[in-house]
Amino acid sequence: MNENTAVSRRLTVTNSFLITLAFGVFLNSLFHLRIYTIFNLFLCVIFLGLIYLFDQYKKNLATYFSLFGLFVVGIFISIFFQINYINGIDKVYKWCLIYNGDEKLYDRGCALAVSAGILLAGSILTYILHRFKRVKSIVSVLLFVLLILSAVYKINIPKISVGIVIFYDLTELAEYCGKLFNRNSNRVNNSIATIYLAPACLIIAILSVSFPSHAEPIQWRGVIDLMHKMEEKGSLLMTQLQYFIDRTGSEFTLNFSGYSEEESELGGDININNVTALKIKTQSKSTAKGYLVGSINDIYTGRKWERSEAEKEYSHEEYYYDFYELLNAFAREEEAGRDLTNLVKKKSYNIEYYDIRTRSLFYPLKTFQINFNKSVKYNETYQGAFLYDRAKGVGTKYEVQYYELNLSSERLQEMLRNAKETDYMVSEYAINKAAKDIFDYNTSGSQFDIIGLKNDLLRRSQEIKKQYTLLPENLPDRVRNLSFDLTRGLNNNYDKLKAIEAYLNKLPYTTKINKTPKGEDFVDYFLFEQQKGYCTYFASAMGVLARCLDIPTRYIEGFVVDYKNPDSSNTYKVLSSSAHSWVEAYIEGIGWIPFEPTPLYYAGRYTLWAEDNSDYPYHDSGVTIPQITGVPPYNEGLVNGNTPGAEESDKVNKKSYVLPVLGILVSILILFIGIILIYYGILVRKYGKKFKSASDNLKLSLTLAEILHYLDKEGFRISSDETLLSYATKIGDKINFNHTSFLSIVTVYMGVRYGEYEVKTEELKLVMDFLKYFKYHLQEKLGKRRMFFDRFLFLHFYQ
Structure with missing residues (x-):
């Protein structure tokens, strides 16, 4: 050397x-x-x-x-x-x-x-x-x-x-x-x-x-911006391709944004995407975060939420009745002379689909009008969600006008505590006056029938109380017992809901979590065994606990609008990572009211209009949670949130998965390759023994079978109504090796089969040499890996 x-x-x-x-x-x-x-x-x-x-x-x-x-x-x-x-x-x-x-x-x-x-x-x-x-x-x-x-x-x-x-x-x-x-x-x-x-x-x-490093690391803003733009454009291109290839689409669910391992069941570990799904333009942003409804579900099965296929018996859309029930409640309060200032505001969103492909039409709760820039076809589900007839993607635009409620206002909370039943209907004059004074809405052109509206609201209320309180028969008793313990001593539905919400807000939040074991009820396992989760867990738990008290609830999936970093035209990006689930409860006499049991989102939902929204402090609802015996203690910390230990905890979670997953994948790959090679070796050995012990006529048949297998791979397929001789005649001299055509090979075989004589040694050698040179040709054309795969298939199917 x-x-x-x-x-x-x-x-x-x-x-x-x-x-x-x-x-x-x-x-x-x-x-x-x-x-x-x-x-x-x-x-x-x-x-x-x-x-x-x-x-x-x-x-x-x-x-x-x-x-x-x-x-x-x-x-x-x-x-x-x-x-x-x-x-x-x-x-x-x-x-x-x-x-x-x-x-x-x-x-x-x-x-x-x-x-x-x-x-x-x-x-x-x-x-x-x-x-x-x-x-x-x-x-x-x-x-x-x-x-x-x-x-x-x-x-x-x-x-x-x-x-x-x-x-x-x-x-x-x-x-x-x-x-x-x-x-x-x-x-x-x-x-x-x-x-x-x-x-x-x-x-x-x-x-x-x-040298000591600086407390503030290099920000790499240019690199980060470039990478984000490349990711966004690449993701958008893929979404557009999917949209043009298939416009059937499906309803929005959280698995659109990485929130689900399977569509069928709730929960499990998630990986959240971070592309721009929607763009929202508004001139009237709120101090509280906005919420856009995507899908609504009313049936809890114990493992997932589903949408029933019932049909409504009344003529107008669900949001129409929800708006007029709310309007009636405010009209009652106005007639009673109560102060209703700063409880409701009229707002609007201009919504544009960006990197998303779905049939769902997104809208805020208490929407009263939807305007499209061009004619579109959509239908309303029994639960109140809107679905286009075909999937919509980038460029879809529309405007929604809605009313936002000041959910943290003590006056509104008092209204919710003292809500009247639906049959307490005010006069048409009172409704028109409240619409003008409080909602800035002109009802003069609506031409609604006050008696018909009252009847529709009453039937709708009874239907909601029946449909939205259903629970599985096998729901564990301890779930019901927990709901009773949490609300003991409370005499109205709103305070009961706030007690449940407050309890759930004390449980840890994390996106690193295992699937619920088979045979376990999703909510029961979350409340008593797992005791941590993300929005799906919290919303499901609150919906089920409220139904245990005969309070109607529905499970909502959609997006949260965070009013941060708008562009010059007041347009806000709604990222796919902003996908969220929450629960809405029906307060009879007022309508559907949203609740936020998920810890990281609670303050954003309930920020007072008059206060700063920058730090999102936790606001106490004023409801005291009673001390409960027999219920597992809750953890005060957040596992994956904005708390001092959250980042470290999330790193630990990552460490627990990376090594095992890599090891399992490599082991599975090695095991799979090993099994394939061993099985291939067995096939080769078995075929070799069979060929060696066979008669010359059988060797001829086996060799011809392998030739026919490779001809099929070359694109020469024999039809069911075609004879072997006509098939060989059709191919002619297109397949010719070692100065021998495929037609001559078939002629030898036909003579042996129908002539009932033993094939000559030189004829058998001719056929076997043809196969040998044919395989050389295919190996040069297709490569060794493809040839290995084709021979593997032949040995597997012709044993």
């Missing part, structure tokens, strides 16, 4: 050592393995030293004897000390599945095994890759990009790893500059020249990570 080769090989080892150590330390930090850096360094030296020695002396027979000797020693140690390697691997695997950074679950031995496995795999991979030219240049660029991305996405990387990457990139830069400088000279080997600059690169790297 000459000097340059030896130096290059040592540089390969050095580069492999640097990258392996950097990633080993980073993964140790990411997964909370808590292994000392000196131990990682020691393992890297051992592994790469062995790899280097093997590579240098791989032609020496003694190397293989040494490896075999180590294997024998390992077996001897396992027998002498009664070590079961299989059980050890199984233990490490199971530990990886449950470990999430919690100190109580930490196992030093398992952590050492995982760290050693990562470093061994990394050592082998990086050593092999660094044997190829240009690999170091590619890796250098990738590492530089990864450092920037880690800063953009605020991923913490240990300083040791950062320093190694800087040193690695600097040495590659030095080598590249040396090549440019000496490209017309053979005086100096650039790899050797890099060695002399290594000390300077090392000093720069050490200084780079030694």
